[in-house]
Amino acid sequence: MHYGGKIIIGIVIFVGLLLSPFVFNVGKAYKQPELKLPANEKKCVESLEFMRTKHMQLLNEWRDWALRDGKRVYVNHEGKEFEISLQNTCMKCHKSKADFCDKCHNDAGVTPYCWDCHIQPEGLK
Amino acid sequence: MKNNRRNFIKLAGLAAAGLCVAPKTTLASGGGHSPVKPGANARNAKRWAMVVDTRRINTDEDIKALQDVCHAVHNVPDVPTNQNIMWIWSAPYEECFPEQHNPYLDDDVKERSYMLLCNHCDNPPCVRVCPTKATFKRPDGIVAMDYHRCIGCRYCMAGCPYGSRSFNFGEPREYLDPTKLNPEFPTRMRGVVEKCNFCVERLAKGLQPACVEASDGAIVFGDLADKDSDVRKVLRENFTIRRKPTAGTEPSVYYII
Ligand code: SF4
Ligand code: SF4
Ligand code: SF4
Numbered sequence: 488m489h490y491g492g493k494i495i496i497g498i499v500i501f502v503g504l505l506l507s508p509f510v511f512n513v514g515k516a517y518k519q520p521e522l523k524l525p526a527n528e529k530k531c532v533e534s535l536e537f538m539r540t541k542h543m544q545l546l547n548e549w550r551d552w553a554l555r556d557g558k559r560v561y562v563n564h565e566g567k568e569f570e571i572s573l574q575n576t577c578m579k580c581h582k583s584k585a586d587f588c589d590k591c592h593n594d595a596g597v598t599p600y601c602w603d604c605h606i607q608p609e610g611l612k
Numbered sequence: 613m614k615n616n617r618r619n620f621i622k623l624a625g626l627a628a629a630g631l632c633v634a635p636k637t638t639l640a641s642g643g644g645h646s647p648v649k650p651g652a653n654a655r656n657a658k659r660w661a662m663v664v665d666t667r668r669i670n671t672d673e674d675i676k677a678l679q680d681v682c683h684a685v686h687n688v689p690d691v692p693t694n695q696n697i698m699w700i701w702s703a704p705y706e707e708c709f710p711e712q713h714n715p716y717l718d719d720d721v722k723e724r725s726y727m728l729l730c731n732h733c734d735n736p737p738c739v740r741v742c743p744t745k746a747t748f749k750r751p752d753g754i755v756a757m758d759y760h761r762c763i764g765c766r767y768c769m770a771g772c773p774y775g776s777r778s779f780n781f782g783e784p785r786e787y788l789d790p791t792k793l794n795p796e797f798p799t800r801m802r803g804v805v806e807k808c809n810f811c812v813e814r815l816a817k818g819l820q821p822a823c824v825e826a827s828d829g830a831i832v833f834g835d836l837a838d839k840d841s842d843v844r845k846v847l848r849e850n851f852t853i854r855r856k857p858t859a860g861t862e863p864s865v866y867y868i869i
Contacts, residue, residue: 554758557750558648559816571648575796603801604759606687611790611799 520594523586532561532569532576543599546573573601578608585609653818658837659753660732660810661864662821663846668830670724675702678727681826682808687799689780689787697778699808700729700823708867711856721869727831729823730755730776730808731855731863738768738777747805753836753864754810764803773859777807836864 531538533545553559553571561569570576581587584607592599650656669675682700683690689697706713708726732755738747739755746761747768769777783802793799797813800806811821819825824833834843843866852866 550758550760552648554756554760555748556648557654557752557812557816558650559654560649560651562647562649570651574798600801604798606793606795606798611785611788611793 520590522590523583525580525582528580531580532563534564546577546601549573574605578605582608651816651818655815655818657752657835659734659835659864660815661753661834661836661843661866662732662810662824663832663843663850663852663866663868664727665830665832665846665850665868666721666724666726667868669727669827672702672725675700675725675727678823678826681822684792685794685797685811685814685822686809687788687794687797688806689784689799691782691784691787695779695781697780697784697806699778699806700727702726703728708855709853711858712853726867728774728776728855729865730772730810731774731861731865732810734862734864736861737771737773737859741767741771743767750812754812756809756812757805757807759798759800759804759806762804764805766805768805773856773861774863777805779805 533541538545549561549571552561559571561571563569578584584602669678679698679700679702682688686699688699691697702725704725705717705722708728732753734753736747736749736755739749742748743765744761744763746758746763747755748758749755764779766779769775769779780800780802784800788799811819811823814821821833824831832842832846834841836843838844846868847866850868852868854863854866856863
Protein backbone atom coordinates (compact mmCIF):
# COMPACT_ATOMS: atom_id res chain seq x y z
CA MET A 488 0.00 0.00 0.00
CA HIS A 489 2.65 2.42 -1.09
CA TYR A 490 0.18 5.02 -2.43
CA GLY A 491 -2.72 3.88 -0.26
CA GLY A 492 -3.56 7.27 1.20
CA LYS A 493 -3.61 9.04 -2.15
CA ILE A 494 -5.71 6.30 -3.71
CA ILE A 495 -8.29 6.48 -0.94
CA ILE A 496 -8.47 10.29 -1.16
CA GLY A 497 -8.89 9.95 -4.91
CA ILE A 498 -11.71 7.45 -4.50
CA VAL A 499 -13.46 9.70 -1.98
CA ILE A 500 -13.26 12.70 -4.33
CA PHE A 501 -14.49 10.59 -7.22
CA VAL A 502 -17.47 9.20 -5.31
CA GLY A 503 -18.24 12.67 -4.01
CA LEU A 504 -18.32 14.10 -7.54
CA LEU A 505 -20.41 11.18 -8.69
CA LEU A 506 -23.01 11.82 -6.02
CA SER A 507 -22.91 15.61 -6.18
CA PRO A 508 -25.91 16.03 -8.48
CA PHE A 509 -28.02 13.95 -6.11
CA VAL A 510 -26.74 15.78 -3.05
CA PHE A 511 -27.44 19.17 -4.61
CA ASN A 512 -30.98 18.25 -5.52
CA VAL A 513 -31.94 16.49 -2.30
CA GLY A 514 -35.27 17.77 -1.07
CA LYS A 515 -36.01 19.73 -4.22
CA ALA A 516 -39.05 18.42 -6.02
CA TYR A 517 -38.94 18.45 -9.83
CA LYS A 518 -40.97 21.29 -11.17
CA GLN A 519 -42.43 21.04 -14.66
CA PRO A 520 -41.67 24.01 -16.86
CA GLU A 521 -44.56 26.43 -17.12
CA LEU A 522 -45.41 27.05 -20.73
CA LYS A 523 -47.24 29.99 -22.12
CA LEU A 524 -50.14 28.55 -24.07
CA PRO A 525 -51.84 30.38 -26.93
CA ALA A 526 -54.48 32.79 -25.72
CA ASN A 527 -56.98 32.38 -28.53
CA GLU A 528 -56.65 28.75 -29.44
CA LYS A 529 -57.64 25.92 -27.15
CA LYS A 530 -56.81 22.98 -29.39
CA CYS A 531 -53.56 22.10 -31.13
CA VAL A 532 -53.26 20.22 -34.41
CA GLU A 533 -53.63 16.92 -32.57
CA SER A 534 -54.45 16.06 -28.95
CA LEU A 535 -52.44 17.46 -26.08
CA GLU A 536 -51.00 14.05 -25.17
CA PHE A 537 -50.04 13.40 -28.76
CA MET A 538 -48.35 16.75 -29.19
CA ARG A 539 -46.56 16.46 -25.88
CA THR A 540 -44.94 13.13 -26.67
CA LYS A 541 -44.82 13.07 -30.46
CA HIS A 542 -44.54 16.61 -31.84
CA MET A 543 -41.03 15.84 -33.03
CA GLN A 544 -42.17 12.85 -35.07
CA LEU A 545 -45.08 14.84 -36.45
CA LEU A 546 -42.80 17.70 -37.48
CA ASN A 547 -40.48 15.21 -39.10
CA GLU A 548 -43.35 13.78 -41.15
CA TRP A 549 -44.66 17.24 -41.95
CA ARG A 550 -41.29 18.16 -43.37
CA ASP A 551 -41.24 15.20 -45.73
CA TRP A 552 -44.86 15.56 -46.75
CA ALA A 553 -44.54 19.23 -47.59
CA LEU A 554 -41.09 19.30 -49.07
CA ARG A 555 -40.67 15.94 -50.72
CA ASP A 556 -44.25 14.90 -51.52
CA GLY A 557 -45.56 18.39 -52.24
CA LYS A 558 -48.58 17.81 -49.99
CA ARG A 559 -48.90 20.86 -47.81
CA VAL A 560 -52.28 20.35 -46.18
CA TYR A 561 -52.62 18.18 -43.07
CA VAL A 562 -55.99 16.68 -42.12
CA ASN A 563 -56.15 15.84 -38.44
CA HIS A 564 -58.24 13.19 -36.71
CA GLU A 565 -61.22 15.49 -36.52
CA GLY A 566 -61.04 16.27 -40.22
CA LYS A 567 -59.74 19.78 -39.64
CA GLU A 568 -57.20 21.06 -42.15
CA PHE A 569 -53.95 22.86 -41.48
CA GLU A 570 -51.21 24.22 -43.68
CA ILE A 571 -48.12 22.12 -43.10
CA SER A 572 -45.66 24.71 -41.91
CA LEU A 573 -43.66 25.18 -38.73
CA GLN A 574 -43.23 28.87 -39.32
CA ASN A 575 -46.67 29.66 -40.68
CA THR A 576 -48.90 27.31 -38.70
CA CYS A 577 -47.29 26.24 -35.41
CA MET A 578 -45.70 29.57 -34.66
CA LYS A 579 -48.79 31.61 -35.54
CA CYS A 580 -50.38 30.28 -32.33
CA HIS A 581 -47.24 29.78 -30.30
CA LYS A 582 -46.16 33.33 -30.75
CA SER A 583 -43.05 33.06 -28.64
CA LYS A 584 -40.29 30.53 -29.02
CA ALA A 585 -38.77 31.61 -25.71
CA ASP A 586 -42.00 31.10 -23.74
CA PHE A 587 -42.99 27.87 -25.40
CA CYS A 588 -40.37 25.80 -27.22
CA ASP A 589 -37.36 26.83 -25.16
CA LYS A 590 -38.96 26.15 -21.78
CA CYS A 591 -39.15 22.39 -22.27
CA HIS A 592 -36.16 22.09 -24.53
CA ASN A 593 -33.93 23.78 -21.97
CA ASP A 594 -35.42 21.68 -19.23
CA ALA A 595 -34.80 18.48 -21.16
CA GLY A 596 -31.39 19.60 -22.30
CA VAL A 597 -32.11 19.26 -26.01
CA THR A 598 -31.24 21.88 -28.61
CA PRO A 599 -33.09 21.15 -31.85
CA TYR A 600 -31.70 23.14 -34.75
CA CYS A 601 -35.05 24.11 -36.29
CA TRP A 602 -34.28 27.77 -35.69
CA ASP A 603 -31.01 27.73 -37.56
CA CYS A 604 -33.20 28.15 -40.64
CA HIS A 605 -36.81 28.71 -39.63
CA ILE A 606 -37.54 32.21 -38.47
CA GLN A 607 -38.85 32.37 -34.93
CA PRO A 608 -41.77 34.70 -34.22
CA GLU A 609 -39.46 36.97 -32.22
CA GLY A 610 -37.44 37.56 -35.39
CA LEU A 611 -33.81 36.67 -35.98
CA LYS A 612 -31.74 36.64 -32.84
CA MET B 613 -47.34 -30.05 -33.05
CA LYS B 614 -43.85 -30.96 -32.20
CA ASN B 615 -41.81 -27.95 -31.31
CA ASN B 616 -38.79 -28.71 -33.36
CA ARG B 617 -36.36 -26.53 -35.17
CA ARG B 618 -38.08 -26.97 -38.50
CA ASN B 619 -41.37 -25.60 -37.15
CA PHE B 620 -39.58 -22.74 -35.51
CA ILE B 621 -37.93 -21.72 -38.77
CA LYS B 622 -41.24 -21.96 -40.63
CA LEU B 623 -42.93 -19.72 -38.11
CA ALA B 624 -40.06 -17.26 -38.10
CA GLY B 625 -40.25 -17.11 -41.88
CA LEU B 626 -43.98 -16.45 -41.77
CA ALA B 627 -43.52 -13.74 -39.20
CA ALA B 628 -40.82 -12.09 -41.25
CA ALA B 629 -43.01 -12.24 -44.36
CA GLY B 630 -45.81 -10.69 -42.34
CA LEU B 631 -43.55 -7.83 -41.38
CA CYS B 632 -42.77 -7.20 -45.02
CA VAL B 633 -46.38 -6.92 -46.13
CA ALA B 634 -47.69 -5.17 -43.02
CA PRO B 635 -48.95 -1.72 -44.01
CA LYS B 636 -46.64 1.08 -43.06
CA THR B 637 -48.68 2.77 -40.39
CA THR B 638 -48.21 6.47 -40.47
CA LEU B 639 -47.80 7.71 -37.00
CA ALA B 640 -50.38 10.42 -37.13
CA SER B 641 -53.06 8.84 -39.26
CA GLY B 642 -53.56 5.44 -37.64
CA GLY B 643 -57.21 5.05 -38.54
CA GLY B 644 -56.46 4.53 -42.23
CA HIS B 645 -57.39 8.02 -43.42
CA SER B 646 -54.80 9.79 -45.48
CA PRO B 647 -53.70 12.71 -43.36
CA VAL B 648 -52.21 14.85 -46.13
CA LYS B 649 -53.22 16.36 -49.43
CA PRO B 650 -52.18 19.15 -51.76
CA GLY B 651 -53.68 22.58 -51.20
CA ALA B 652 -56.98 23.30 -52.92
CA ASN B 653 -55.50 26.10 -55.05
CA ALA B 654 -52.19 24.38 -55.80
CA ARG B 655 -50.96 24.66 -59.38
CA ASN B 656 -50.17 21.30 -60.93
CA ALA B 657 -48.31 20.26 -64.02
CA LYS B 658 -46.71 17.20 -65.52
CA ARG B 659 -43.64 19.19 -66.52
CA TRP B 660 -43.07 22.76 -65.37
CA ALA B 661 -41.05 24.95 -67.71
CA MET B 662 -40.11 28.58 -68.17
CA VAL B 663 -39.64 30.68 -71.28
CA VAL B 664 -37.66 33.92 -70.99
CA ASP B 665 -38.14 36.51 -73.69
CA THR B 666 -34.65 37.98 -74.08
CA ARG B 667 -36.00 40.65 -76.42
CA ARG B 668 -37.70 42.13 -73.39
CA ILE B 669 -35.47 41.10 -70.48
CA ASN B 670 -31.93 41.86 -71.55
CA THR B 671 -30.22 44.47 -69.43
CA ASP B 672 -28.48 44.00 -66.10
CA GLU B 673 -31.06 46.36 -64.58
CA ASP B 674 -34.00 44.28 -65.84
CA ILE B 675 -32.47 41.18 -64.35
CA LYS B 676 -31.42 42.87 -61.12
CA ALA B 677 -35.03 43.90 -60.55
CA LEU B 678 -36.15 40.27 -60.85
CA GLN B 679 -33.26 39.13 -58.70
CA ASP B 680 -34.30 41.57 -55.97
CA VAL B 681 -37.81 40.14 -55.98
CA CYS B 682 -36.65 36.51 -55.91
CA HIS B 683 -34.01 37.07 -53.27
CA ALA B 684 -36.39 39.04 -51.04
CA VAL B 685 -39.05 36.34 -51.21
CA HIS B 686 -36.58 33.59 -50.38
CA ASN B 687 -34.41 35.42 -47.85
CA VAL B 688 -31.31 34.99 -50.00
CA PRO B 689 -28.38 36.79 -48.37
CA ASP B 690 -26.33 39.39 -50.20
CA VAL B 691 -22.73 38.48 -49.39
CA PRO B 692 -20.38 41.21 -50.63
CA THR B 693 -17.67 38.81 -51.83
CA ASN B 694 -17.29 36.15 -54.48
CA GLN B 695 -19.07 33.83 -52.04
CA ASN B 696 -22.37 35.51 -52.81
CA ILE B 697 -25.51 33.41 -53.11
CA MET B 698 -27.36 33.58 -56.43
CA TRP B 699 -30.74 32.13 -57.26
CA ILE B 700 -31.05 34.25 -60.38
CA TRP B 701 -28.40 36.42 -62.01
CA SER B 702 -27.24 37.88 -65.31
CA ALA B 703 -24.46 36.93 -67.70
CA PRO B 704 -23.30 37.88 -71.19
CA TYR B 705 -24.12 35.83 -74.27
CA GLU B 706 -20.83 33.88 -74.39
CA GLU B 707 -21.30 32.72 -70.82
CA CYS B 708 -24.93 31.80 -71.25
CA PHE B 709 -24.56 30.03 -74.59
CA PRO B 710 -20.89 29.02 -74.87
CA GLU B 711 -21.70 26.33 -77.42
CA GLN B 712 -23.63 28.61 -79.74
CA HIS B 713 -20.89 31.13 -80.27
CA ASN B 714 -20.58 32.72 -83.65
CA PRO B 715 -18.21 35.62 -84.36
CA TYR B 716 -20.67 37.27 -86.77
CA LEU B 717 -23.67 37.09 -84.50
CA ASP B 718 -26.15 39.93 -84.59
CA ASP B 719 -24.75 42.64 -82.30
CA ASP B 720 -28.07 43.12 -80.58
CA VAL B 721 -28.24 39.47 -79.54
CA LYS B 722 -24.58 39.41 -78.60
CA GLU B 723 -24.82 42.45 -76.39
CA ARG B 724 -27.86 41.44 -74.40
CA SER B 725 -27.57 40.27 -70.80
CA TYR B 726 -29.20 36.93 -70.14
CA MET B 727 -31.13 35.89 -67.11
CA LEU B 728 -29.73 32.73 -65.57
CA LEU B 729 -31.19 30.42 -62.96
CA CYS B 730 -31.42 26.70 -62.25
CA ASN B 731 -32.69 25.01 -65.41
CA HIS B 732 -34.65 22.31 -63.58
CA CYS B 733 -33.18 19.81 -65.99
CA ASP B 734 -35.01 16.70 -67.13
CA ASN B 735 -31.84 14.73 -66.63
CA PRO B 736 -30.18 16.59 -63.76
CA PRO B 737 -26.63 15.57 -62.88
CA CYS B 738 -26.96 17.37 -59.54
CA VAL B 739 -29.58 14.81 -58.50
CA ARG B 740 -27.53 11.89 -59.72
CA VAL B 741 -24.44 12.86 -57.73
CA CYS B 742 -26.09 13.96 -54.49
CA PRO B 743 -25.21 11.26 -51.95
CA THR B 744 -27.96 12.15 -49.48
CA LYS B 745 -30.83 12.77 -51.92
CA ALA B 746 -31.04 16.28 -50.51
CA THR B 747 -31.37 17.28 -54.16
CA PHE B 748 -34.19 15.42 -55.84
CA LYS B 749 -36.51 15.68 -58.80
CA ARG B 750 -40.22 15.98 -58.18
CA PRO B 751 -42.72 14.25 -60.48
CA ASP B 752 -43.63 17.66 -61.91
CA GLY B 753 -40.04 18.17 -63.05
CA ILE B 754 -38.94 20.65 -60.41
CA VAL B 755 -35.47 19.89 -59.09
CA ALA B 756 -35.91 20.69 -55.43
CA MET B 757 -33.64 20.75 -52.44
CA ASP B 758 -34.25 19.51 -48.93
CA TYR B 759 -31.93 21.76 -46.97
CA HIS B 760 -32.51 19.60 -43.89
CA ARG B 761 -30.56 16.82 -45.52
CA CYS B 762 -27.81 18.68 -47.32
CA ILE B 763 -24.42 17.84 -45.85
CA GLY B 764 -22.58 20.46 -47.87
CA CYS B 765 -20.39 18.04 -49.80
CA ARG B 766 -20.88 20.21 -52.93
CA TYR B 767 -20.88 17.27 -55.35
CA CYS B 768 -23.94 18.87 -56.92
CA MET B 769 -22.00 22.06 -57.63
CA ALA B 770 -19.39 20.03 -59.44
CA GLY B 771 -22.13 18.14 -61.26
CA CYS B 772 -24.19 21.09 -62.44
CA PRO B 773 -22.88 22.27 -65.82
CA TYR B 774 -24.57 25.67 -65.37
CA GLY B 775 -23.15 26.89 -62.07
CA SER B 776 -26.69 27.20 -60.78
CA ARG B 777 -25.87 26.42 -57.17
CA SER B 778 -24.40 28.48 -54.40
CA PHE B 779 -22.73 27.31 -51.23
CA ASN B 780 -23.08 29.01 -47.86
CA PHE B 781 -19.46 29.30 -46.80
CA GLY B 782 -20.44 31.56 -43.91
CA GLU B 783 -23.48 32.12 -41.76
CA PRO B 784 -26.06 33.48 -44.25
CA ARG B 785 -28.00 35.31 -41.54
CA GLU B 786 -25.11 37.69 -41.02
CA TYR B 787 -25.88 39.13 -44.44
CA LEU B 788 -29.65 39.40 -44.09
CA ASP B 789 -31.42 42.51 -42.93
CA PRO B 790 -33.67 41.35 -40.05
CA THR B 791 -36.13 44.13 -40.83
CA LYS B 792 -36.59 43.01 -44.42
CA LEU B 793 -37.07 39.27 -43.98
CA ASN B 794 -39.94 37.39 -45.52
CA PRO B 795 -41.34 35.77 -42.35
CA GLU B 796 -43.17 33.16 -44.42
CA PHE B 797 -40.00 31.53 -45.76
CA PRO B 798 -36.99 30.14 -43.87
CA THR B 799 -33.39 31.16 -44.23
CA ARG B 800 -30.59 28.66 -44.67
CA MET B 801 -27.76 27.70 -42.37
CA ARG B 802 -24.04 27.66 -42.92
CA GLY B 803 -22.71 24.69 -44.85
CA VAL B 804 -25.60 24.01 -47.21
CA VAL B 805 -26.03 24.53 -50.93
CA GLU B 806 -29.00 26.46 -52.25
CA LYS B 807 -30.58 27.45 -55.55
CA CYS B 808 -33.76 28.52 -57.35
CA ASN B 809 -36.65 26.23 -56.44
CA PHE B 810 -39.07 27.34 -59.21
CA CYS B 811 -41.03 28.82 -56.31
CA VAL B 812 -42.59 25.50 -55.21
CA GLU B 813 -43.92 27.21 -52.11
CA ARG B 814 -45.79 29.73 -54.27
CA LEU B 815 -47.08 27.13 -56.75
CA ALA B 816 -48.49 25.22 -53.76
CA LYS B 817 -50.62 28.25 -52.99
CA GLY B 818 -51.74 28.82 -56.55
CA LEU B 819 -49.34 31.69 -57.25
CA GLN B 820 -46.92 32.12 -60.14
CA PRO B 821 -43.17 32.15 -59.45
CA ALA B 822 -42.13 35.54 -58.10
CA CYS B 823 -39.87 36.42 -61.05
CA VAL B 824 -42.61 35.51 -63.53
CA GLU B 825 -45.09 37.69 -61.69
CA ALA B 826 -42.64 40.59 -61.66
CA SER B 827 -41.68 40.21 -65.33
CA ASP B 828 -44.85 41.76 -66.72
CA GLY B 829 -45.39 38.94 -69.18
CA ALA B 830 -41.81 38.69 -70.41
CA ILE B 831 -41.37 35.34 -68.68
CA VAL B 832 -43.93 32.63 -69.27
CA PHE B 833 -44.32 29.69 -66.92
CA GLY B 834 -46.45 26.61 -67.46
CA ASP B 835 -46.88 22.96 -68.26
CA LEU B 836 -44.76 21.63 -71.10
CA ALA B 837 -46.83 18.45 -71.26
CA ASP B 838 -50.01 20.37 -72.03
CA LYS B 839 -50.03 21.38 -75.69
CA ASP B 840 -52.54 24.14 -75.03
CA SER B 841 -50.50 25.76 -72.27
CA ASP B 842 -49.00 29.24 -72.49
CA VAL B 843 -45.44 27.92 -72.60
CA ARG B 844 -46.21 25.62 -75.49
CA LYS B 845 -47.87 28.49 -77.30
CA VAL B 846 -44.86 30.82 -76.98
CA LEU B 847 -42.51 27.97 -77.89
CA ARG B 848 -44.54 27.34 -81.05
CA GLU B 849 -44.56 30.96 -82.07
CA ASN B 850 -40.96 31.93 -81.33
CA PHE B 851 -37.45 30.72 -81.97
CA THR B 852 -35.97 29.50 -78.70
CA ILE B 853 -32.71 27.97 -77.54
CA ARG B 854 -31.58 26.33 -74.35
CA ARG B 855 -28.25 26.44 -72.55
CA LYS B 856 -25.47 23.92 -73.30
CA PRO B 857 -27.46 21.32 -75.23
CA THR B 858 -24.44 19.02 -75.48
CA ALA B 859 -24.44 18.52 -71.71
CA GLY B 860 -27.50 16.36 -72.31
CA THR B 861 -29.34 17.59 -69.24
CA GLU B 862 -32.46 18.78 -71.13
CA PRO B 863 -33.03 22.14 -69.44
CA SER B 864 -36.58 23.35 -68.82
CA VAL B 865 -35.68 26.99 -69.19
CA TYR B 866 -36.01 28.29 -72.75
CA TYR B 867 -34.78 31.58 -74.19
CA ILE B 868 -36.56 33.44 -76.96
CA ILE B 869 -33.85 35.06 -79.05
S1 SF4 C 1 -29.36 23.54 -63.75
FE1 SF4 C 1 -27.83 22.53 -62.49
S2 SF4 C 1 -28.72 22.59 -60.45
FE2 SF4 C 1 -30.40 23.00 -61.86
S3 SF4 C 1 -31.30 20.98 -62.27
FE3 SF4 C 1 -29.81 21.36 -63.89
S4 SF4 C 1 -27.95 20.38 -63.14
FE4 SF4 C 1 -29.29 20.64 -61.37
S1 SF4 D 1 -23.97 19.66 -51.17
FE1 SF4 D 1 -25.95 18.98 -50.38
S2 SF4 D 1 -27.32 18.97 -52.16
FE2 SF4 D 1 -25.22 19.09 -52.94
S3 SF4 D 1 -24.64 16.98 -53.34
FE3 SF4 D 1 -23.95 17.43 -51.25
S4 SF4 D 1 -25.66 16.82 -49.94
FE4 SF4 D 1 -26.46 16.91 -52.02
S1 SF4 E 1 -38.60 30.73 -60.16
FE1 SF4 E 1 -38.77 31.56 -58.10
S2 SF4 E 1 -36.92 30.81 -57.09
FE2 SF4 E 1 -36.55 30.60 -59.28
S3 SF4 E 1 -35.56 32.50 -59.90
FE3 SF4 E 1 -37.76 32.80 -60.21
S4 SF4 E 1 -38.44 33.76 -58.30
FE4 SF4 E 1 -36.44 32.85 -57.89
